[in-house]
Amino acid sequence: MPLPPHLVGYAVPLVAKPGQRISFHLSAGPATRAAIRIVRLACTNPEPVGPPERLEPAGFGPAGHLDLARQPLDPGSRLEVDLGETLLPERFTLALAAMPRRTTQAATLLALHTGERESVALALDPEGNALIRLGGHVTDLGITLAKQHWHLLSVSVDRTTGEITTRHRQVAPGMPADRQGAALSLPRSFTPLPASMPVRQLTIGAGTPPAGAGFDGLIDLPLVFGGLHDLLETLTNPEAEALLAQDPALIAGFSFRATGASLQPELQGRFAGKMIHQPLTAVKGVRWTGETHDRRLRPAHYSAMQFNADAMLDAGWPETLGVTAPETLTSGVYALELSDGEGHRGFAPFFVSAAGSPKQGLAFLAPTFSYLAYCNAPEAMRGPPSRRGLLPAEALLDAANGRFGRSLYERFADGSGVVVTGERKPLLSIGPDFRLWGFAADSLFTDWLERQELACDLLTDHDLHHDGEAALNGVRVLITGSHPEYWSTRMWDALSGWLTKGGRLLYLGGNGIYWRTAVAEDGAIEVRRAEDGTRAFIGEPAEYVHAFTDEAGGLWRRLGRPPQALLGVGMAAQGFSRSTLYRKHDEARADETAFVFEGVSEEHFGAGGLMGGGAAGFEIDRYDLALGSDPGAWLLASSFDHAPDVLRTKEEMLSYVPPFRDARARSDIVLTVTETGGAVFAVGSIAWIGSLADPGSDGAAARITGNVIRRFLDPAPLPRKCLQKQTDPED
Template structure:
């Protein structure tokens, strides 16, 4: 791959500057384009973009690397005397090998110093200079207590104690005499060394906790305490990892304020060696959560150098843009959004771009064969070079797993994103656009209809709340607005009930609980109870950034039906279906929606997603028990889904053969309209595929007409 890159932010206001970070093996050209349509399917309008600015005809090549791995680092102060020292920690390894992994190390960057390591075979290794002690291989996914010591004459000692009973292996003690070894550089937990600042080597996979270090002396009584996991007297460092789990600090309780820095956002708020399986929230029992789950493939920031900058002109129209990079025959788009200034609407319509969902799906690399016969359109050859790059550099999404099998619960903006912000992306599960590429179906339609609109984002809604939306008569969602934070839900509800009009053009929306860090660049989730690709471990369903329960908003008492009238019913990957109008569609309250539409079947024609039908991929249904207003009109419901569409697991109490689209009436997409206080209203389509039908027949079709009727009516004073 010749070109890869990312912007330092995904959104910017007019007048602000964006930096673009590029890794290129050859010289390249760059320009800024306004994106209108990305889908290259020949049945649609094709790729549409307009040049806004030329950056340079030739920018120099420069390859930028990616250093993965989370760890804890501390730069020793002048009073820290580790010529003689003892340390104890609890260890829960998940993936030994293929190389040594650093547990607690201090070296000069070339490996000179001391270190506690996990060997490739699973042995615990204590090395000081040329002296080395090695235990037998430990059992992965089991807690062990490890204690080490080194004295001034070179003697080292290692004790390994499994927490669970293992016949004949309750305590291993090893002693060796060597030469004294000097140690310089930072003290690291979870990595062997740093090639340079924040660029780790020898990353660890697993949990480490209960860390205590005694410096300046070695004595048998303290060593016994460290081996037993009891508090030593006068420690030089006592890092408590169950405190301040939302931040980047490892809190030191020694009294010396030797707080460590936690790098690359490992998973925090996880159960430790003392967890009793009674508490399920770290705030209720911090001592039982005194651990961090480190991963050798964690990443918060690639820390690439900026390759070029672009200042957004003050008069640039809000919209979807990209830096288009070209080298030879290769073309790469680095997407970004130019948003309207909060409170300064330039149009009556706002397009709410689901950037939080983009962040969750960033670099999604689920195997196309994952769902087998349910995905007949799968195509593993799509974006082959892109996926090879993602695999090589392990830049995966919240749908994927870490190398050690644990679920990825954090994702970052500060890295290349080859899927959800890529206008040419096609999902391998069903060979069609997803996220930004699918939302451009809607952007293209707005442009074609001549409807003036502003772009606003999930991130802005999270920060500004309802105040962001109140400048607009109408707010349109994207096609897959799945991940929502609590402030986002609060803002949407307040806008709607304050007279705002919402057009929900998504399926499987308002579904997962998400949280953002203080910068907005990091998302965190904990999967539990929904249609999921991994599940949070017991006691670990609480989001570390906020302390709130993860999982589904439905299980938090905030189902999507409460906000937009419909909620997740099913997903399928073979073919969409049309809607059939109901008698309620002829209610005078809905007359404006169907003006000029006489058809009983809606969207009964080709689509750019799944090939056919306006209802499809992931679909939502009404349910008064979950909050659909009693006065809501169900205007149309889909018909004709196959058994590729299965009723969602969170609504199924028993596994039966009767949950497919051919037999279960709950497997459907409902089109809904209802009024809200102060003149507010909601129109929902409950289908990801809906917008992929808008351009059919030169935009002259009943789906396009219905949406235009709704947006036009909602946008009036």
């Protein structure tokens, strides 16, 4: 389906520092002349209530008009290998192990070519029948590759006699090689070809660029050999890599057990592979037997690569223009705005960070990894819809149907979950014209800070990950966004170290520090959704270790670092029909915590809000001693009267139970003061920020937030509660 008229683009890098050059990669459909300017995204509220959208001229960069062309979208993860000037011998053998996951369209497993001219390829037709293409001739190999099973293929070609011998064996996943079915040997013939066949490139997982014919499934140990060989036993040999590396007949061969974001898996080190759209590594290969679930223990069991024909990680568009952020530029969120004069507009967003040189002492931590995880998400994963109905960026995203890249809340066409996402593609949910979820919700808060005349620097997840604790140098008070869900190990360690040294944090969101996240140098993030957690799909069994970092993936809670240990609260429940109020506890009336509730005398507070009509809602976090909450924390308030759809998260439940009035499905407001003078004020609710911005709310969330920020900025010591027996509210 063709896309509607659109203006889109992306900035590289997504997060920059003053003085750094930013390149913009833009596309228009159809080609058009567009007005351009750089704006500060001061507020992107799409709702008819609350603060209005506010886009301010940035005061730097280009302004005027620009002719924009439509840029191509070339999906499909694959590995491209430059072979230099290589002559394919008269007799050669192609071998690999393949597991198709979708066989409803033609697909290429492996292709050797010169420029745009294909020399030889192993392929599948839409029914899964194996083919070989030789110099424009197609030969059916007489084998059908069943989905979700491994298939060993060794195809020997004698170009002088026109003989093809195909050896094949189907392998059940997880079964030892000696318990698999028998091999078949099938002869075929074709018209003899000239002896000289130069090849310059090998493509694995797709056909000759830029053609499609992408493969959906797994490929293990793709090999190109000189001579006629039966390589079926080699493909299942636990020592295959060592044997192949010494074999003089090997022209090119790859094992993907040496994994990472920058992959060089060639067995003899002669050729470098370039990954397009990051085909997934650290996945089970044909040699996996089930004896281990950790690739670090048996690397040979994880030598496969997963390909997806509809993957789009890096659009790869050429640079349209570039600008340098002024050295004096105030940190914040900016974008190159595009408009065509016919009501269409688009944005290429970027963040300018104050990391390393803050000016205010107060900083907002933009959860950029969470923005990327949800970016371009489908309708069901965008949060409740806007009061205005379907917004323009969402309508374009729905029409694109994954062509601009998928979020980490989706599956590819073959049913496999999306594990890696990145920033080098249109980021339609980071900017105006998108509902109040993630970025747009956080812009309500930064707008509120400005209206309160609370000067604030901007930092990002990228900074905290790459710079560690040094990113927080000079920051006295740090504030999170509404949904800081995705955290790397470096981020966790940096925040922990900073708090230990006396840093003060306001956690103004819910579902924070939930999934461990691995990060590549180019800004791509990887999330392995292991055996528990609220998620859109379940990770493949035994594939819970990140390719980028070698770390076990999954929930921080299951990894032994629950968010309660850092924030005082952690994910408890979710439900989106409506939000609700809080009720004060006795400790809210203590002299030591009086500053929190100055001007908020009501027992019940938090009525009204742009996100569900209350301050407590959507995804909510609970104080829990069993999960690491500080027994010396001040438990100030808890939410109540949640809607029936607010249910505890599945990691909390040991079995299926009918809905019941669950005292643990709640949000807690907690103040934790550390022994070293650090402090965390946590509200445990995504909807809290929406209450700040609603002119019809009771004003309590705004008053409390302002009170805590101003007190945290005051260097005077905060009161630490005398340690005594602390109980959870429902006990």
